[in-house]
Amino acid sequence: METVKKLFKKYGNDYFFLSFWLIIFTVFTLVPIGFAVGYSFTNFDMVQTPSFVGLSNYLRMFLDDDIFIKAFMNTMLFAVITGPLGYIMSFVVGWLINDLNRMTRTVLTFLFYSPTLLGSSYMMWLYLFSNDSYGLLNSWLINFGFIKDPVQWLTDPDFNIYVVIVVVLWGSMGAGFLSFVAGFQSLNKSYFEAGAIDGIRNRWQELWYITLPQMGPQLLIGAVLTISGSFAIGSQCIALTGFPSTDYSTHTLLLHIQDYSANRLEMGYASAIAVVLFVIMILSWLIINKAIKTFSHD
């Protein structure tokens, strides 16, 4: 009892400060994720008392749900393309604008970040990729004689997934990009002078031997943010290609979860899909975290 009192006196304030956020975070993020893991082994439907069904939800996904396989492949495709590309775009743009004067840099940072500020308004892309000949892209292609009839950019399964990729890339310079911009500005200038004396010949060598090793922390937070965005693609698909898209051509795991939870109320199955998504995200983070740490330590 005495030690509890002592501990309280010593750390009570710290826990008090932490408690408001920690309690809300636990109740509305941590515990719900735990519940989802639990429900993924049941047939929960929001109405009846759930009963335990073992691994059958997981087996159903991979053996008996073609749409899941499609969503899974699309999610991986989106992540593998938009993740690395968006990350590299953010890094290269941040690197290049760092050499410009302050005013230009400020304006360009604002410009490249602005799609993130626009949130969920994809209206502008609908003008560009509109299926009829009033769509900007179609009218250009028709004018220059590349095509005769308008291409169904948003509904043709051969094209619409690439349209989504382009739009996701357009919005991929978010907080990670700002972190890179700030990181480049705070690099230790004397390293560059020392490097120049030690025989660094060009900007590529400078980037490789001086800049990158110092950017480790920014590269890490950029990676977390990139992973969190590129596996959470879904609302973009609905806004551009509708729900469900033609033959589920832009269906993702996130949309599959929404479909089974909001429309079909199969919460158990939806939870199992969510667990699969969580596991993929955590695994990719662990791998990339390891890779970046090894890379920036040598």
Next chain:
Amino acid sequence: MRKKKRTTRSGFGNAIAAIFLLLMGVFIALPIYYSIINAFKPTSELFLFPPRFVVYEPTFQNFLNVVRVQSQSLVPVERYLFNSVFITIVGTAGYVLIASMAAYPMAKRNFPGKKVIYYIVVFAILFRPEVTSLPQYMMMSKFNMLDTYWALIFPLLATSFGVFLMMQFMSTVPDEILEAARIDGAGEKYTFFHIVLPTVKPALLTLTIFNFVSAWSTAGSQFTYSETMKLLPTMLSQISTGSIMRAGVTAAGTVLLMLPSIIVFAVCQGSVIETMTHSGIKS
């Protein structure tokens, strides 16, 4: 003798860099520019073929029509506006307060469990609200919170990126200042509100902006379903699905909706960059 400061880029390299930045800039700016000018086009120009990049007779009619179209709907436009403004203010102010309170002991104190919480905070950045929405939905339904303001506000408070940013920024506050306050007999609460908070102003602004933007653009929240609980972006997408003749109204609505976020960010960009300087994950 002049010291060699830094290697310079070759002329060819400069040209490549300039072209790359230009192309990227056009890619980013074009859709935004096009949707802004569409908002000022009269109906006759909106459906010209081929589409034009300039407006010949700019008009404010579309903006006036936003209000007119909405006055015909069952729920007055003020209601959507109130909902969006309300959750944005409460969600942002609430989050900035609880996140900076949580960040203070994480950055400046030592207590049992700190390391575990640090890892949880970093890991949780991975999970955006979209990804956790199913688990949260089940939780809200248990608490009978669905279709209430709570259901719109709590998800904004239960994220960790702001705590992480604030924690990294606070760790740069010199220990000497806090030590001096302690010697002067200031309690932890006084130190936090009167010494720590004023020194982390850039981070407070940054958290405000990030939370403002995500609250303001919260579109179709899955946690509310009645018309009176819907938000501005939802209203906008309802207008746009109304009829093709609403294209101008939709364009005007889009511009109106993005204005606040753009203004807030443009004004505080300096503070955001200053905060992001400390945003790295140190290993």
